[in-house]
Amino acid sequence: MKKSETVREHAARETRLKGVPLSDGCVAARVCLFNEKRHSNLPLYRVSGSGAVRETRRAKRAIELASARLEEVRERVAADVGPAEAEIFVAQKMIIEDPKLHDAIMKVVTDEGANAEAAVMRVLDAYEARLSAVDDAYIKDRASDFGEAKRRILDVLANMRPSLQCAGEEHCQRGRNRVIVAEELTPTMTVDLDTEHVMGFATERGGAHSHGAILARALGVPAVSGLPGLRDRVGCGTEILVDGRSGEVIIWPREETVARFCAVRSGGVKMPAPVDPVPGLRVMANIRIAEDVAEAAAMKAEGIGLYRTEIEVIAAGRMFTEEEYAERYLRVLRGMSGAPVTYRLLDIGSDKPLPFVEIPREDNPSLGWRGARFLLGRPDLLRAQARALARVSRHGAINVMYPMIADADQFAALRDAFRAETRDLPQGDIRHGVMLEVPAACLQAKEILDEADFASIGTNDLIQYLYAVDRNNERVAHDYHPDRPALWRLLGEVAAASAQTGKPLSLCGEVGADTRYTARLMEMGITTVSVNTRLIPAVRAAAARRPASGAKAE
Numbered sequence: 434m435k436k437s438e439t440v441r442e443h444a445a446r447e448t449r450l451k452g453v454p455l456s457d458g459c460v461a462a463r464v465c466l467f468n469e470k471r472h473s474n475l476p477l478y479r480v481s482g483s484g485a486v487r488e489t490r491r492a493k494r495a496i497e498l499a500s501a502r503l504e505e506v507r508e509r510v511a512a513d514v515g516p517a518e519a520e521i522f523v524a525q526k527m528i529i530e531d532p533k534l535h536d537a538i539m540k541v542v543t544d545e546g547a548n549a550e551a552a553v554m555r556v557l558d559a560y561e562a563r564l565s566a567v568d569d570a571y572i573k574d575r576a577s578d579f580g581e582a583k584r585r586i587l588d589v590l591a592n593m594r595p596s597l598q599c600a601g602e603e604h605c606q607r608g609r610n611r612v613i614v615a616e617e618l619t620p621t622m623t624v625d626l627d628t629e630h631v632m633g634f635a636t637e638r639g640g641a642h643s644h645g646a647i648l649a650r651a652l653g654v655p656a657v658s659g660l661p662g663l664r665d666r667v668g669c670g671t672e673i674l675v676d677g678r679s680g681e682v683i684i685w686p687r688e689e690t691v692a693r694f695c696a697v698r699s700g701g702v703k704m705p706a707p708v709d710p711v712p713g714l715r716v717m718a719n720i721r722i723a724e725d726v727a728e729a730a731a732m733k734a735e736g737i738g739l740y741r742t743e744i745e746v747i748a749a750g751r752m753f754t755e756e757e758y759a760e761r762y763l764r765v766l767r768g769m770s771g772a773p774v775t776y777r778l779l780d781i782g783s784d785k786p787l788p789f790v791e792i793p794r795e796d797n798p799s800l801g802w803r804g805a806r807f808l809l810g811r812p813d814l815l816r817a818q819a820r821a822l823a824r825v826s827r828h829g830a831i832n833v834m835y836p837m838i839a840d841a842d843q844f845a846a847l848r849d850a851f852r853a854e855t856r857d858l859p860q861g862d863i864r865h866g867v868m869l870e871v872p873a874a875c876l877q878a879k880e881i882l883d884e885a886d887f888a889s890i891g892t893n894d895l896i897q898y899l900y901a902v903d904r905n906n907e908r909v910a911h912d913y914h915p916d917r918p919a920l921w922r923l924l925g926e927v928a929a930a931s932a933q934t935g936k937p938l939s940l941c942g943e944v945g946a947d948t949r950y951t952a953r954l955m956e957m958g959i960t961t962v963s964v965n966t967r968l969i970p971a972v973r974a975a976a977a978r979r980p981a982s983g984a985k986a987e
């Protein structure tokens with residue numbers, strides 16, 4: 434698509450597509466293409482000014498992470514295979530940590546305006562070529578170490594990088610003021626993007642309760658999915674209209690079309706004004722990364738009801754150390770100034786794979802090695818997180834929530850594993866709770882709450898498993914909705930189990946953020962919800978205008 438192409442030039446070929454609405458609202462703006470196939474398509478672009486500062490920072494961080502990962506590999510190989518075999522990784526590590534290499538990469542960024550990937554390739558390719566040319570078998574062999582070191586740094590960069598396909602930095606800026614067009618929205622992308630300023634989403638695949646759809650609703654921007662082939666029909670900079678109510682997407686919309694659908698072009702997303710807590714409903718915040726705590730506090734959240742701790746690990750592309758976890762978790766605890774914080778243990782698997790942990794291919798990943806099962810199978814991954822949480826608990830009471838629990842025994846097994854990993858640490862008040870998102874666990878809510886300190890209902894997965902309907906599949910999105918009696922019967926039973934046991938209950942799935950259900954939840958005794966931060970004011974407003982008890986729910 435040529436840059437000079439304008440809306441007027443394209444008016445004649447306005448193209449209408451019908452997809453699945455994921456998030457309400459309407460916007461007309463330019464496209465930013467998001468490329469998930471990043472390993473096969475490295476972005477090479479020119480930078481200057483603040484772009485160069487950012488790229489040097491990315492390169493520096495990638496070098497540090499690649500070196501840390503290599504050390505992990507070296508230790509594993511040394512233990513599993515032997516010290517001699519581990520030596521090869523020492524050589525690569527020395528290359529990556531060489532200050533001369535570091536300086537050369539930074540110089541290519543600052544002097545030549547190359548992005549981090551381009552600079553890493555240029556410098557390491559040059560070293561490799563020079564060594565390969567030397568007429569000495571030993572030195573030639575060393576050349577391949579440079580190639581391997583380069584791939585390791587690029588791998589890290591691939592996981593850190595905003596995977597934008599648009600050429601030229603000024604064009605996309607991590608989706609700022611753009612409609613993101615992608616195959617599907619993944620949890621990692623939600624961190625890569627400048628989410629504060631994204632205007633909307635249009636994707637080829639993805640269901641109404643995929644993480645991308647949740648993000649779009651949280652941001653209050655329109656989103657439509659179920660648009661196969663969309664990425665072939667638009668380029669970066671293409672004008673596109675996204676109507677999240679009807680599911681219509683229009684490529685190169687005419688002025689009059691924009692006026693009819695959206696009234697305004699590229700309106701911009703406004704942060705809603707905070708609303709004070711209301712009687713009868715406690716509204717907490719769902720957060721993805723530690724930085725989100727500031728917005729939660731600004732929105733007067735009455736606590737963090739769900740901290741999806743896996744998101745920043747997935748985005749970083751590596752496991753955090755105990756210290757790194759603890760630093761983040763303490764920041765959130767302090768940011769909430771004494772209000773409760775619920776840390777969900779890593780919820781890995783299915784739609785949230787860890788890029789650095791090999792999960793063998795599964796026919797049914799959503800029924801496979803995920804959530805609690807994954808944590809029970811990988812005590813090494815549980816350990817650092819559990820120990821960090823135990824350390825943080827010395828600064829204030831914390832809630833630790835276990836994902837995808839199927840029954841009381843599984844919960845007890847995972848809680849015991851947590852305790853075993855942290856036994857030697859001094860710790861404060863830790864409450865152990867359960868995500869109720871598997872139907873069997875909801876049916877056993879009483880037995881689980883006899884054992885656990887609290888529970889929170891995850892309706893996003895609960896609907897998926899209760900009705901056997903994939904939350905991520907746009908083709909079955911029409912069947913994925915909360916207006917189904919079995920769900921409400923189950924929610925009623927869980928609320929009754931909480932009342933009977935006296936154990937606190939909240940609801941942190943998207944049903945809690947949908948104001949059509951606020952009154953109904955309150956009527957059935959679910960009086961704590963946790964929602965995406967920006968939706969707190971709307972949920973409080975709905976609770977405040979709830980009909981008096983006994984009247985028909987909204």
Ligand code: PEP
Binds near residue numbers: 780892894942
């Ligand atoms: C849920 O399943 O409802 C939930 C809150 O967790 P997630 O969306 O992260 O699976």
Ligand code: MG
Binds near residue numbers: 891
């Ligand atoms: Mg879930």
